[in-house]
Amino acid sequence: MLALSSFLVLLAVASTTLSVNPGVTVRLTDKGLQYGKQLGIAAMQEKLKSIQIPDFSGSQRVSPIGKVKYSLSNIRLVNVGLPSSAVTLVPGTGVRLTIGNAFMNLHGNWRVKYLRVIKDSGSFDVNVNGLTISTTIVVKSDATGRPVVSNTNCVANVASAKVKFHGGASWLYNLFSKFINKALRNALQKQICPLVDKTVIGLNPKLQTLNVLAKVDKYAEIEYSMVSSPVISQSSLDLNLKGQFYNIGKHQEPPFIPAAFSLPSQNNNMLYMALSAFTANSAGFVYNKAGVLSLYITDDMVPKGSPFRLNTKTFGVFIPQIAKQYPGLMMKLLVRAEKSPTITFQPKNATAVATATVTAYAIQPNGTLSPLFVLNLESSVSADVYVRGLNIAGRLTLNQMKLSVGTSYVGQFQVGVLDSVLRMVLKVVVIPIVNVQLDKGYPLPALGKMNLVNPQLQIMKDYMLIGTDVNFTG
Numbered sequence: 096m097l098a099l100s101s102f103l104v105l106l107a108v109a110s111t112t113l114s115v116n117p118g119v120t121v122r123l124t125d126k127g128l129q130y131g132k133q134l135g136i137a138a139m140q141e142k143l144k145s146i147q148i149p150d151f152s153g154s155q156r157v158s159p160i161g162k163v164k165y166s167l168s169n170i171r172l173v174n175v176g177l178p179s180s181a182v183t184l185v186p187g188t189g190v191r192l193t194i195g196n197a198f199m200n201l202h203g204n205w206r207v208k209y210l211r212v213i214k215d216s217g218s219f220d221v222n223v224n225g226l227t228i229s230t231t232i233v234v235k236s237d238a239t240g241r242p243v244v245s246n247t248n249c250v251a252n253v254a255s256a257k258v259k260f261h262g263g264a265s266w267l268y269n270l271f272s273k274f275i276n277k278a279l280r281n282a283l284q285k286q287i288c289p290l291v292d293k294t295v296i297g298l299n300p301k302l303q304t305l306n307v308l309a310k311v312d313k314y315a316e317i318e319y320s321m322v323s324s325p326v327i328s329q330s331s332l333d334l335n336l337k338g339q340f341y342n343i344g345k346h347q348e349p350p351f352i353p354a355a356f357s358l359p360s361q362n363n364n365m366l367y368m369a370l371s372a373f374t375a376n377s378a379g380f381v382y383n384k385a386g387v388l389s390l391y392i393t394d395d396m397v398p399k400g401s402p403f404r405l406n407t408k409t410f411g412v413f414i415p416q417i418a419k420q421y422p423g424l425m426m427k428l429l430v431r432a433e434k435s436p437t438i439t440f441q442p443k444n445a446t447a448v449a450t451a452t453v454t455a456y457a458i459q460p461n462g463t464l465s466p467l468f469v470l471n472l473e474s475s476v477s478a479d480v481y482v483r484g485l486n487i488a489g490r491l492t493l494n495q496m497k498l499s500v501g502t503s504y505v506g507q508f509q510v511g512v513l514d515s516v517l518r519m520v521l522k523v524v525v526i527p528i529v530n531v532q533l534d535k536g537y538p539l540p541a542l543g544k545m546n547l548v549n550p551q552l553q554i555m556k557d558y559m560l561i562g563t564d565v566n567f568t569g
């Protein structure tokens with residue numbers, strides 16, 4: 096039993112550590128890290144405001160007065176400042192955060208009783224200066240493939256605490272100053288790192304919002320879980336994501352795998368997202384499997400102003416046999432992908448090649464479809480890809496088209512005569528319909544409430560690169 100379970104653990108470990116090329120890589124640059132620092136420091140400052148200094152009381156012998164009973168109460172934090180901080184990447188581990196010259200202002204009340212009957216009270220202010228905090232934030236991948244952070248090696252130091260009393264006799268000041276100074280330092284040093292921990296761990300619910308399974312439409316979803324631990328170098332933190340389309344609820348692997356690709360050393364933007372040709376091709380595979388890459392074309396889908404109509408009269412001009420055999424009938428075309436389209440990315444060039452068949456029918460008055468011919472269609476389209484909101488979207492234009500006759504039910508004909516007709520059908524009917532779908536877009540990897548600011552998209556060899564700044568609303 097034990098052997099079996101350790102075997103399973105081994106398997107699980109092996110399957111997560113095997114080098115799997117990601118379909119998508121998200122890179123955080125130093126600029127992104129600095130933006131993250133701003134948000135983090137603001138959160139940390141809020142957290143530190145919850146520091147609580149307990150009341151102190153006790154007694155102390157002071158010569159020549161004798162025993163002095165004292166209490167310090169209502170000590171509260173008035174202000175915290177974290178004016179200088181720095182974050183740097185720690186290769187292989189995560190992020191080092193150092194805060195220097197931080198300060199805190201506290202206010203409280205003091206009360207003493209001595210010589211049995213003498214009571215006195217007043218208030219005091221404490222200025223804590225030269226506070227330093229340093230810690231390492233470890234970034235890993237959790238069981239769901241989302242990033243998760245934890246805190247380690249936190250150290251907090253208080254350089255000085257200056258106490259200023261209001262009211263009371265001067266000899267009291269000396270008594271308290273030393274005592275308060277020490278007690279406060281202890282209390283602060285004990286509380287700061289736990290609060291830093293809380294701030295860091297407080298990031299996890301936000302990181303949990305990574306859309307590891309992003310729904311696209313009723314057919315497809317994209318898996319964006321991490322395929323390995325984050326790759327952290329001196330200059331960037333890379334999250335390697337699966338980046339694969341799947342049929343909803345039916346995760347079938349395509350007959351191809353992601354090729355390795357590496358990002359250029361650009362760092363003008365906070366974030367870079369590289370989406371591989373694999374990701375795009377997995378979409379083609381999924382939609383083809385879903386059986387949705389087919390389209391019936393009827394005359395009402397051809398623009399009103401077009402001289403070309405989808406009827407046997409028009410086609411009869413090119414293939415007289417059609418007009419002779421099926422006079423005065425409307426026609427219908429079925430365009431259907433024969434295999435998944437293939438998408439390739441070359442520098443500044445996104446091209447998709449689709450292999451389809453076009454079956455032409457005459458529509459009999461009783462509704463029966465009489466097949467006329469089947470054409471094989473090989474077409475190449477250029478894709479203009481763009482980012483809209485948190486989606487990537489595209490628009491196709493026809494490049495090239497190659498026709499051959501598959502089957503003819505209307506005798507032999509030269510396929511070249513249909514070239515311009517089919518070209519027009521693709522241009523004015525098929526591609527516009529595909530473009531309506533593509534324009535709806537496909538979700539990019541994102542954390543909740545994230546916005547892309549001024550995204551730019553470049554087509555590189557084997558992947559698309561989106562460079563963008565980000566901000567978070569809430």
Ligand SMILES: *[C@@H]1O[C@H](CO)[C@@H](O)[C@H](O)[C@H]1NC(C)=O
Nearest residue numbers: 439440441443444445446475
């Ligand atoms: C884009 O790439 C395809 C092949 O991947 C090629 O056929 C086409 O000519 C290229 N287009 C441009 C404008 O370079």
Ligand SMILES: *[C@@H]1O[C@H](CO)[C@@H](O)[C@H](O)[C@H]1NC(C)=O
Nearest residue numbers: 458459460461462463464465
């Ligand atoms: C429909 O009409 C065609 C042509 O006139 C004929 O061949 C076919 O049998 C008819 N089908 C039905 C179901 O009536």
